[in-house]
Amino acid sequence: MASGTAVAPLAAAAARSERLERVLGQALALLASLLIALLLGALMILGYGESPLGVYARIVDGSLGSVDGIGYVLSIATPLTFSALAVAVCFKGGMFNIGVEGQYLVAMVTAAWAALSLDFLPGPLLVPAVLVAAMLGGMAWAAIPAVLKVKTGAHEVVTTIMLNGIAISLLAWAINFPLKFTEAPAGQNVDLRTDLFSDEALVGDIGQYFGVTPGAHLSWLLLLAIAVAVLVWFLLRRTRLGYEARAVGSSPGSARAGGVSIGSIQIRLFLISGALAGLVGMQQILADKGHLGAAYTAQLGFTGIAVAFLGQNNPIGIVFAAILWGILSRGEVALQIGSDVPREFIIILQGILILSVVVTYQVAKRRLAARQLQRAGAAGALEDSAAPGESAGPRESAREGPPQAFRPADGGER
Amino acid sequence: MPLTDIAVAVQISFTYFTIIYLTGTGGLFSERSGIVNIGLEGLMIIGTVTGAFGARFFTDDLGLGLVWGPLLGLLFGALCGALFAGVHAVATISFRVDHIVSGVVINLVAVGLARFLSFAFFAGQSTQSDPGGPHLARLDLPLLSDLPGGLGRAFSGLSPMVLIAAITVFPVWYALNRLRWGLRLRSCGENPEATRSLGVNVPLYRYQGVMLSGAFAGMSGAFLAAEVIGNWREGQTLGLGFISLAALILSNWNPLRLMFFAWLFGFAVAIPLRPGLTDFWAIRDVPPQFIRMIPYIVTIIAIAGFVGRVRPPAAAGKAYEGGT
Numbered sequence: 001m002a003s004g005t006a007v008a009p010l011a012a013a014a015a016r017s018e019r020l021e022r023v024l025g026q027a028l029a030l031l032a033s034l035l036i037a038l039l040l041g042a043l044m045i046l047g048y049g050e051s052p053l054g055v056y057a058r059i060v061d062g063s064l065g066s067v068d069g070i071g072y073v074l075s076i077a078t079p080l081t082f083s084a085l086a087v088a089v090c091f092k093g094g095m096f097n098i099g100v101e102g103q104y105l106v107a108m109v110t111a112a113w114a115a116l117s118l119d120f121l122p123g124p125l126l127v128p129a130v131l132v133a134a135m136l137g138g139m140a141w142a143a144i145p146a147v148l149k150v151k152t153g154a155h156e157v158v159t160t161i162m163l164n165g166i167a168i169s170l171l172a173w174a175i176n177f178p179l180k181f182t183e184a185p186a187g188q189n190v191d192l193r194t195d196l197f198s199d200e201a202l203v204g205d206i207g208q209y210f211g212v213t214p215g216a217h218l219s220w221l222l223l224l225a226i227a228v229a230v231l232v233w234f235l236l237r238r239t240r241l242g243y244e245a246r247a248v249g250s251s252p253g254s255a256r257a258g259g260v261s262i263g264s265i266q267i268r269l270f271l272i273s274g275a276l277a278g279l280v281g282m283q284q285i286l287a288d289k290g291h292l293g294a295a296y297t298a299q300l301g302f303t304g305i306a307v308a309f310l311g312q313n314n315p316i317g318i319v320f321a322a323i324l325w326g327i328l329s330r331g332e333v334a335l336q337i338g339s340d341v342p343r344e345f346i347i348i349l350q351g352i353l354i355l356s357v358v359v360t361y362q363v364a365k366r367r368l369a370a371r372q373l374q375r376a377g378a379a380g381a382l383e384d385s386a387a388p389g390e391s392a393g394p395r396e397s398a399r400e401g402p403p404q405a406f407r408p409a410d411g412g413e414r
Numbered sequence: 415m416p417l418t419d420i421a422v423a424v425q426i427s428f429t430y431f432t433i434i435y436l437t438g439t440g441g442l443f444s445e446r447s448g449i450v451n452i453g454l455e456g457l458m459i460i461g462t463v464t465g466a467f468g469a470r471f472f473t474d475d476l477g478l479g480l481v482w483g484p485l486l487g488l489l490f491g492a493l494c495g496a497l498f499a500g501v502h503a504v505a506t507i508s509f510r511v512d513h514i515v516s517g518v519v520i521n522l523v524a525v526g527l528a529r530f531l532s533f534a535f536f537a538g539q540s541t542q543s544d545p546g547g548p549h550l551a552r553l554d555l556p557l558l559s560d561l562p563g564g565l566g567r568a569f570s571g572l573s574p575m576v577l578i579a580a581i582t583v584f585p586v587w588y589a590l591n592r593l594r595w596g597l598r599l600r601s602c603g604e605n606p607e608a609t610r611s612l613g614v615n616v617p618l619y620r621y622q623g624v625m626l627s628g629a630f631a632g633m634s635g636a637f638l639a640a641e642v643i644g645n646w647r648e649g650q651t652l653g654l655g656f657i658s659l660a661a662l663i664l665s666n667w668n669p670l671r672l673m674f675f676a677w678l679f680g681f682a683v684a685i686p687l688r689p690g691l692t693d694f695w696a697i698r699d700v701p702p703q704f705i706r707m708i709p710y711i712v713t714i715i716a717i718a719g720f721v722g723r724v725r726p727p728a729a730a731g732k733a734y735e736g737g738t
Contacts, residue, residue, distance in 0.1 A: 096514055098452075144714075152718040157514050159717060161452065162660060162710035165653050173703035299525065305518050342533045344540055347526030354519055355501065362511045 018375075022368060026312055029364035030357065037353035044348070048340045055341055062334025063327040071212030074222050076326035079283045081225040081319055083304025085232050086138075086276035088313040090156075092236055093269040094249035099145055099160025100277040101301025102167030103138040107278035108285055109174045110137030112194050112292040115201040115285075116179065123200035127286070130201055134282055135275040141167065142274025143267075150263035156270075164301075175294060193293030203286045219287035221279075226319060228276065233315040235272070245269055277301065306354040312361065325350065418564035423681065423688045425568045429642055430654070430680030431673075432579040433458075433634050437658035438665070438672045439586055440630030444499075446590065446667060447623025448603035448616075449506050450513040450731040453499075453520030455655025457631035458638070460498045463528040465491030465636020466543050466646035467535040473548040484550045488575070488636045495632015496625045498524070503624035507617050513731050521655075525648075532646060541648040549641045550574050573641045586669045599623055603727035606734045616734060631655065657683070660713035663724055679709040 042052035063069045083100050090097035097103075114133035121129055145159040179194045207218035236242035247255040248265050256262055280300050285292050307325050311318035328350055332343040437454050444451040451457075468490030473483025498520070505516040533540040550573055558569035590596035601609045602619045610616050638654070639646045661679050665672035686702030716724055 098514070098518065148714070148718045152720075154714070154717040154719070157452070158659075158663060159714055161656055162714045162717075165656055165660075165710040166707045168653065169703040169706040173701050176703065177701060299522075302518060302522050306522055309515070342530070342538075342540070344526065344530040344533050348530050351519075351523035351526045355505070355523065358511050358515055358519055359505060359509045362509050366510070 018372060021371070025364045025368045026361070029360045030310075030312065032364075033353065033356040033360040036356040036360070037349060040352050040356075041345070041349045044345065045341055050339065050341055055335070055339065058334040058339070059331030059346070060327065062332075063330035067211050068213045068216060069330060071207045071210070071216035071218040072330045073323060073326040075207075075216050075218045075283065075287070076329050077319075077322035078219070078222045078225050079280045079300050080304055080307045080322040080325055081229060082276055082279040083300050084307035084311060084318040084322060085229060085315060086273045086280070086301075087305050087308040088311070088315065088318060089232060089236070089245075089269055089273045089276065091308065091313050092242075092249050093245040093266060094252065095149075095266060095269065096157050097142070097145075097160060097270065097273050097277075098157055098305070099142065099163050099301070100273070100280065100304050101299070102160065102164035103141045103274050103277035104280035104301055105164075105167040105171045105296075105298075106141040107134040107137035108281035108292050108296065109171055109179070110134060110140075111278075111282065112174075112179055112197075112285060115197040116195055119198050119201065126198075126200050127203055130286065131279065131282065134278040136278070138276070138278025138280075139271045139274040142270045142277065146267045146270030149270075150267055168298075171292075171296070172294070175292060179292070181291075191293055191295055193291050196291045197286070201286065202290055203282070205287075217283070217287045219283065221283050221287060224279070225322075228279070229315045229319050232276075236315065241265070241268060280304070306350070309354060309357050309361070328353075418567055419688055421565045421567035423684045425571065426684035426687055427677060427681040428568075428572060428576045430683045431677040432573070432576045432680075433638050433642075433654050434658045434661050434680055434683075435579050435673060435676035436582075436634035436637065437631045437655055438662045438676055439582065439669065440495075440627035440634070441659055441662045442586070442590075442627075442665075442667055442669060442672060443599070443623045443630070444627035445623075445662070445730050446603045446727055447599045447620045448606060448727060448729045448732070448734065449503070449620050449624050450517065451499075451502065451624065451627050452514060452517035452659060453502050453524070454627070454631050454658055455651055455653065456517075456521035456524030457495045457499055457628045458635035458651045458655045459521075459524040459528045460531075461491040461495045461632030461635020461637075462639035462650055463531050463535065463635075463646050464494035464632070466547055466639040467531070468636065469549065469640035470543070470547050480548055480551065484548055484640060487548075487640050488633055491636025491640075492629040492633035495635065496629040498527070498632070499624050499628020500621075502628075503621045507620050507624070507734075510733050510735075512733075529648065532648075536646070543646040545645040547640055547644050549644065553577065573637070575637050575641055579637075580673070583669050583673050590669065600727070603729055606729050620734075631658075634658075654683075657709045660709050663713055663726075664716050666725060667727060682706070682708040 038056070041056075045052040045055045063073050083104070086100045086103070087097055111130050111134035114130045115126070118126060118129050118133075141163060144163060145154070145156045148154040148159050149156045175192055175194055181190065181193055181195045183195060203219040203221055205214060205218065206220045206222070207214065207216050210218075212218050234242075236245065244255065244260045244265050247258065247260055248262050252262055255265075281296070284297050303325070307321045308318060310324065311321035328346055332346045335341050335343045335345060437458055440457065441451050441454050465487055467487075469484045469487030472478050472486040472490070473480060476483070478486065501523075502516050502520050505511040505519070506513050529540045532543065536543040552571045553574050553576075554571065555569040555577075559566045561569070588596075590600060598609065598614050599619050599622070602614070602616045602623075606616045635651065638650065643650060657679050658676070661672060661675040664675045682705055685705050
């Protein structure tokens, strides 16, 4: 009897420490991967005959050492935040949206179309209309793999890879034919692009309020990205859809048994992901360039996957991961002058970082699972010795202590 | 003269066949062993930069001449591709990282690594090398290149690699269907637990499959850069790795059918490159960009099960928990 009551608080503590252990484990894995990447990077820097600490200090100084630098970092982080959030939303539901790349390309086309053909709208309406057009474009492109997955079982990874290829051609076609510029400055060679958007279609610069150079193109899209991150957090953590999404993601079988319509959840998640992906290209066409041209920045969808891993698919973590990515990217500038380390070092460092994140996270996950399994086994053994024939799991007894009290006293341990 | 145009398009399609077929064969070895490899594009990218460097290095710097130089360049690209594929192998096989995740990372890292290598190889140029690099002598196929009406053009001026790639289908088919090694490799991809119970070292075979995929994709990239274009340029793979993946899927992971789809997609890639051809017949009104989409659209249709049936190796992409 005495040991029977002792099991309950023990199990409750175990459940609590289990969660603590998971959070700690994730943090440790992240820290370890950062350390590994920095160490490997240091070895490379030593290979160039420079001091690792000195180079790292210059990278940080180049990106965070001035107000302008911070502005650049944040404007690099803006599209990556959208992109990584789009990846994370699908990931929580157990799906892999590799198609963010294609979705944002299509969205840039629909947004460019809206910016050029809806310019009769007054300024305060035009920008929202363009953003909505972008989100709709991304959603439409994301709807294809979602519906195919649910209706035919086609794996979303394969279909989105193919749709990425189609999107590249679609964008090329759009700027070659329907959206090709009509008025080019006389006597100048212009790269293939759309007409310039009217100033009213561009998003406002917020850098000026903080003394950031206009060259950084720090726009209020950054604020939108942060707000969207909070919204996504709320969606995943505090709404029914988010709860069901996580259920589908962690255990589709029990989700179905629990009455969740998996297909409808998957389609809704993919549409949300597509809408977020639609916003990825807005920084470049509405803040940086003011048109959509053949020299657009690609790969943001894939980089978003890296940022999502780095932020471990946590919406708030993603904002910080995007900023970290931006710090590294901007740090390139510091390596251009007076250093033997080539600027390509940064991109290798990012690669090593993401590889080590993926591997350490996987290792940590397996370690945790093994430990919890072991502990469950140990707890089970304890329970068995306490009350033969009783097989209530430690968690159950933790939640509903009373049943233990109803156990007949003829357990035999006394 | 449409016949000549068709012939030239066919000739270009042989070039793209070679690229798609070699990369697809790489994917075949990896996925047959049970490791999904969507990093083919990245492996090709490493092949392009190292192949372009290798061709120049062995031909000019070591003075090995125009046969051994370019050949060793191609092999150097294959070697580097295999080494880089080792990253995918370690991640997926030893650390059991999700295959898709690792493949995405491979593609991401390849872009940066290529720039880094290029900076080291080509005297600080990080996005391209000098044009006009050495390549193998071009080949006119006997008899076929004498076809009348301009059709001979299709079979003249080919890189010898086109023939070599076409011929590899025999050893590849034989290895996978007749050799004990190939049968074991395939059974690792179908049922690793059962394979292990027969005393086969599953991770070892999977390492071989993935490294082979890197070798083939790397050689394909080296061929593209050194033989076809003549120099390395950033982004020159243009999604051909993904088209190879599409051909592989449509082929149902079968080397003979892979050959057919590789050529078909090679032709789709070639059509927009031949302006004379796009002026003619029904495709006159089709924008070239839409022809580029064909391989992807066909693959989506097939994957969705509207035509035919796609059946990947049963264990491909699944985590294998067993040891050696």
